[in-house]
Amino acid sequence: MAGARLRCAGRLLVCVAVLAIPGRAMAEPEPVTSETRQVAIAARIAGDDNRVRLVMDFERKPDLHLRFLENPDRAVIDLPETVFAFPEDALAPRGLVTSIRYGAAGAGRARMVFELASPATMELVESTEEAEGSIHRVVFDAVAVDRATFAEKxxxxxxTDAGAGPRSLSEASLSDTLTIVIDAGHGGIDGGAEGPSGSMEKHITLAFAEALKEALEGEDGIRVAMTRSDDSFLSLSARVRRAREEQADLLISLHADSIRIKSLRGATVYTLSDKASDAVAQSLAEQENGAEGIVGASLENAPEAVAAILVDLARTETRVFSTGLARQVLDSFEGQVKLINNPLRHAGFRVLQAPDVPSVLVEMGYLSNPEDEKxxxxxxxxxxxxxxxxxxxxxxxxTILAGRQ
Structure with missing residues (x-):
C-alpha cells in the first residue's frame, strides 16, 4: 500500500498497516525469504457447541503460540509469516467457534483469531509428519469450559516470546511512563450543553481538563498532553489524531452533557461499542457525534486505509484496556462522587474510535440537572x-507495571 507504514497499536504492539502520519518515519520491514515464510497448505474444522477440532497442514513444522483473550472470548494462534494457501471456505465457523479471522500481523508474523460462542480451552493435541515428512499436520481441540477456568487461561x-511476537500494553513501553491525553469536550463555536444557570459545557470541560492535568502532573510516571488548551474548536477526528500523534497510552475525554430526563444526575464512564448499552448512551453518542455538523466538518469513519482484520483485532485489544481504565475510574469515584445507576456504559462515541489508543469518555455530570450544574x-x-x-x-x-513482574 503506497505511503503505508507499520504502526504498533497504542503500545499494545498489535501491528496494523496505516497511512503514514506526517512527521513520523516509515518503518522498514525485515526481509522475508522462502526459508522463513511458512505455507499453510490445507485446513478443516468440525465440531459442535461443546467441542470443535481444527486440523491444519503446513509445508514444515510451524512455530505456534497459543493465547487467550476475553471481551469477547477468543483463542489466538500466532505464527511466523504465513501464506494461507487453503480455500477461503475451508474454515467456516461452526459450533463453539463463531468467527475465524486470519492474515498478516506485521512484519514477519501472521495471526489466526477464533472468536468463541462461550468460554473454551484450545489445546494443541497432535503434531505429526505426513507424506514422508513433506506435510506437517497440527491438530487443535477447542472444548467448552466454565468462566472461571477460561479466566485463568x-x-x-x-x-511476549523470544521472537518478535505481539506484546500487551503492560509490556510495551521501554519506560514506566504512561502518556495520557486529556480531551476537553467541545470548544469554540461548539459550546456543547448549557445548564439552567447558563453554564456552558465547553468551559466546564476545559476547566476540569486543566485541573486533571495539574493532578496528573503530580503523579509519578505520567506524561500529560491536552487536545485543546483554549476555547478553540477541534473536530472529533482531530482529537483522535492528536492522541495518536502523542502516542498516547490513554485518552480521557471529558463531558458534561444535557439530557431530557432532568432528574438524572451523577457521573458515568463510557467505553466504545458498536452497539449502545442503553437508550441514554445512544442518545448521548448521537448528540456528541453530531456536534461537528454545526461547522460542516467532515466526519471520518475510517480515516486510514487499513487491513480490516488487523484493525478489528487492534480495536478489540484496545477495548479490553479501555474497560480496565473505566473500572479503575469508577472504583476511585465510589463513595466520593455521585454515580448514576449502572455507571459503566458503552456506545459508539466517535472520539473513542482510535483503533490503537485505549480511551474512555467521562461524563462528569449532567448540566441539565441544577444540582449537577452547581x-x-x-x-x-x-x-x-x-x-x-x-x-x-x-x-x-x-496494574500495568505489575503485569511486567
Whole structure:
C-alpha cells in the first residue's frame, strides 16, 4: 500500500498497516525469504457447541503460540509469516467457534483469531509428519469450559516470546511512563450543553481538563498532553489524531452533557461499542457525534486505509484496556462522587474510535440537572474530583507495571 507504514497499536504492539502520519518515519520491514515464510497448505474444522477440532497442514513444522483473550472470548494462534494457501471456505465457523479471522500481523508474523460462542480451552493435541515428512499436520481441540477456568487461561497468557511476537500494553513501553491525553469536550463555536444557570459545557470541560492535568502532573510516571488548551474548536477526528500523534497510552475525554430526563444526575464512564448499552448512551453518542455538523466538518469513519482484520483485532485489544481504565475510574469515584445507576456504559462515541489508543469518555455530570450544574461549576469539587480521577489513572498504571513482574 503506497505511503503505508507499520504502526504498533497504542503500545499494545498489535501491528496494523496505516497511512503514514506526517512527521513520523516509515518503518522498514525485515526481509522475508522462502526459508522463513511458512505455507499453510490445507485446513478443516468440525465440531459442535461443546467441542470443535481444527486440523491444519503446513509445508514444515510451524512455530505456534497459543493465547487467550476475553471481551469477547477468543483463542489466538500466532505464527511466523504465513501464506494461507487453503480455500477461503475451508474454515467456516461452526459450533463453539463463531468467527475465524486470519492474515498478516506485521512484519514477519501472521495471526489466526477464533472468536468463541462461550468460554473454551484450545489445546494443541497432535503434531505429526505426513507424506514422508513433506506435510506437517497440527491438530487443535477447542472444548467448552466454565468462566472461571477460561479466566485463568486469560490470566496465564503471556504476550511476549523470544521472537518478535505481539506484546500487551503492560509490556510495551521501554519506560514506566504512561502518556495520557486529556480531551476537553467541545470548544469554540461548539459550546456543547448549557445548564439552567447558563453554564456552558465547553468551559466546564476545559476547566476540569486543566485541573486533571495539574493532578496528573503530580503523579509519578505520567506524561500529560491536552487536545485543546483554549476555547478553540477541534473536530472529533482531530482529537483522535492528536492522541495518536502523542502516542498516547490513554485518552480521557471529558463531558458534561444535557439530557431530557432532568432528574438524572451523577457521573458515568463510557467505553466504545458498536452497539449502545442503553437508550441514554445512544442518545448521548448521537448528540456528541453530531456536534461537528454545526461547522460542516467532515466526519471520518475510517480515516486510514487499513487491513480490516488487523484493525478489528487492534480495536478489540484496545477495548479490553479501555474497560480496565473505566473500572479503575469508577472504583476511585465510589463513595466520593455521585454515580448514576449502572455507571459503566458503552456506545459508539466517535472520539473513542482510535483503533490503537485505549480511551474512555467521562461524563462528569449532567448540566441539565441544577444540582449537577452547581457541582460542575464549583472549583473545589473540580479539584477533588480531578484528584480522584488522577489516582485512578495511577492505579491503572500500577496494574500495568505489575503485569511486567
Amino acid at each position: 486469560v490470566a496465564e497468557t503471556i504476550w 457541582l460542575l461549576t464549583d472549583p473545589e469539587w473540580r479539584r477533588s474530583t480531578a484528584r480522584l480521577l488522577a489516582q485512578s489513572v495511577q492505579n491503572y498504571r500500577k
